[in-house]
Amino acid sequence: MIELHDVHKQLGDREILRGLTLTVPKGKNYVIMGRSGIGKSVTLKHVIGIFQPDRGKVVVDGVDMATVTPVDLRELRKRMGYLFQNGALLNWLTVAENVALPLREHTKMSRSEIGDRVMKVLELVGMDHAAGNYPARISGGMKLRAGMARALITEPEYVLYDEPNAGLDPIMSDQIHNLIVEVRDRLGVTGLVVTHSRACAFTVGDIIGVVDDGKILEEGTVAEMQKSEHELVHQFIGGGAD
């Protein structure tokens, strides 16, 4: 379970989060939508402990991120995956080496075991053909999918996806959405998904929350949200898929 309670955060001279509260139940996907620059990525970074809230509480898997020891944080993070908005691949490693990195660092698996596992995950995101390429040589959408593979390689219990379908064509988007649903259903992954895409929200979201002004403006299931009276919610969710 992921819980954020009344989280406040000031960055620079702006208070980005102003009392954000949300709960992601175990094994569910929570989709965060909201205007660009509103603090969605900042919210995800609180969940994984890159940012500490100025006020309020962030609890992941029963661990309070404010009081967690560095050792426990490392252990917790090994059970979490994070898809960065730009992929954040290391540029001197190939795609396959990037994806292999968490396993190389934290497990005693043999080279060939790791290689097999990497190829399997790369296949899931449709990147097996580009395994040997360097990040500088692949497109933004490909970086994102490689980042996705890296986030999933350790079979984490929690995954934070920052815009998992940004820059992907509709076919590839669908494949990624299905993958997110699949890891939830098959592995029981608890997911927090940031997206601008209705198709993504509708496919993967068990709960959808629209953020504005540093808080959750409204949250609910797809059906509930579609009935919302809020203008902003309507703009994000209303109408059909995309």
Add this chain to the structure above:
Amino acid sequence: MKLLRDVGMGSREMVSGAGYTVNLLLRTILALRYLPRRIRFTLDMAYAAGVRALPVTAIVALFAGMILALQTGIELRKLGQSEMIGTVTAISMCREMGPFMTAIILAAMVGSAMAAEIGTMTVSEEVTALDVMSVDSTNYLVLPRVIALTVMCPVLTVFSNLIGIVGGGMVADNHLGVSQHYFWLTVRESLLATDTLFPKDVYVGLFKAIVFGCTIAIVSCSAGLRADGGALGVGKAVQRAVMISVILVIILGYIITWFFYFLVH
């Protein structure tokens, strides 16, 4: 008022930067036990640093040695002591000039590249990504670079000492009327004819080189890790890395000479 405030801000930044850098050094020392896992990467780094700096080091060392011989040669000739030129060149190259020049070249060529590399990783969230994967960036990124330069700086220093002395020998032969044979004889005598196994001038120079290499790498990694604000921030980090490296090399060079020749005899 604005000037005062800017200076104040600048010095506060410097103090916090120094704190960060010292902390990074301590963490790197603690991370030494991971070195066996990083050995491949460390060797790659050392090799790349050596190859990158070698040609420039050779040119600079050659001319530095020639200038040194020429300059001191003028004075020595006045005193009728031209035959001392081998001794003077060898000792000043090994003790002072060799390590110093090599360090400046490494700061400009390798340290700057390290700061740029790590700075780019920092602003594109790659370092954060390592953090999130529970991969410690100190032992993954910083340790190999620090070890690589700490090893490479003395190696290049030995090389530049040698080239510098060769340059001095050429000048001695051509302009000062000291034969190559006699020049090298005095060089050998000044560097080897002591009762210790390692002559002091050589080991003080190499000790300096080790300290310089480590300093440049730590300072550059630290500047890179503290970069923020996109490509502009990376540029600033590189500038800061080179500036601080050069300043520290000069200051530490002075302190080490003072320590070995005035404090302990």
